[in-house]
Amino acid sequence: MLNRFIFFLAVLIFMVSAHVVAAEDILDDIAAGQKLEAVSTAAQSSATGADFPVARSLGAMDSDSHEYRIGPMDVIEVEVFQAGELSRAARVNTQGYVSLPLIGPVRVAGLTTGEAERRIEKVLGEKYLQDPHVTVFIKEYESQKITVEGWVKNPGVFPLKGKTTFLQAIANAKGMDRLADFSEVAIFRTVDGKTTGYILSYTKVRSGQQADPVLQSGDIIVVNRSGSKAGWELFTKTLTSFVGWTVLF
Template sequence: MVFQYYRQFRSWALGIAMLGALTQVQAQTGGSSASYRIGAGDEIRISVYGQPELTAETQVSADGMVMVPLLGNLPIAGSTSAAAALVAGRYEQGNVLKNAQVNLLVTKYRSQVVAILGKVNSPGKLVLEGPTSLTQALAWAGGIAANGSERLVLMRTAPDGRQERTEYDLQQLLNQEAEPLPTVWLRNGDTLYVPNAGRFYLNGEVHSPGMYSLDRPLNVRQALSAGGGPTARASESSVKVFRQQAGGSVQELRAKPDDRVLDGDVLVVKESLF
């Protein structure tokens, strides 16, 4: 029963946190183009102050080029501010305009995409319309599903082509006041994966023996609380952990309250002799 209430509270609390992150995502989409890096497939609008005839709406080609009035094809892949400065510079260098003031706006974002997979409520591909953090992307995907883990896996391609795998604890990312961490910003080509929640088992002198979801980092004390805590007959100083090893053998360990519980662990609370 206690664990059921925890699950309900977890869903409610994470929902509130994810709603806050989603609000930040929505707030960014209107004014983030200045820091956005233009890529192939994006649609843009180029305008020149005082020169309405030079306004153009075009799409970035696969090689990062766009057709600019009076200048022809120009390579503008990169930041919007740098692209606007490039166009203005070319107008001035070609003696077409003096003191050209160019504005460049992304009208459709299509080039920067991340995949959100695994145990989320709405998996899919997210088009980045500006700086987007890991928690904001998770909010876009509807948050973690009921059988998902709060251990998040980010897959990213390194400059040398290798796949880098990094794990994050969602609670730590959301609880910035207690433990400030650098914001995890997503990049084009990233994959965010939410695995299945693990399992652990309680047996012996606990109020509710059985199997429980290991959807967040737990120590032995917290795991026992999930089962309603030890009974009056329990010896809290005599908790055993049975843990399967890589070769298939089972190791018996004497557990301490702050020891980490791993996926598949069986916790047995012995009866007190007195």
């Protein structure tokens, strides 16, 4: 009986040791992969004709104006003071025009709500009303969107409703996954057909050590998985399933 117990114990120790070595190999492979990826990224950013450069400066991400501008497929609500028959909600067509009662199509794409109000007032005042007062609301945001993908809790495409920062976008995606890489998050932005990747730290932005950049329509945020965390969870799950340990994170 004692010999059987000793034999079983020896087998158990051997199998646990094998899993530990395997887990260490996984962590080493991940670390090596991260170094290789970093070298590849640096080479890509410096190479002529690369798909996109990678930059750590966020200066280029700042924008002078963050007020939302109306775009195709947005739905706006136009209210004309003391002229309810001229008030309506309408969708902006693909050419940037909205069709309104009495005055017909008016181009509003690229305008802020205030600018759209003044343009509609001008058209009404020229032909139909004296001193018209118009209010424009954006009812549905459809023309401007950003994408948040990767290791967040709720990845997807989100409407850009006025000024939206990086941290607000992550919050809209329900926050970072616990296996996410908090130290390096990529933002890809395309301007005039040229795509640039920006790297920033979620941890530093949240603590105020880095600026919280304002996003633009079409921006793509990619949150990568932290290799060390993923490897550690794989290691602990292996041990937990084998010997019934409980690991608290």
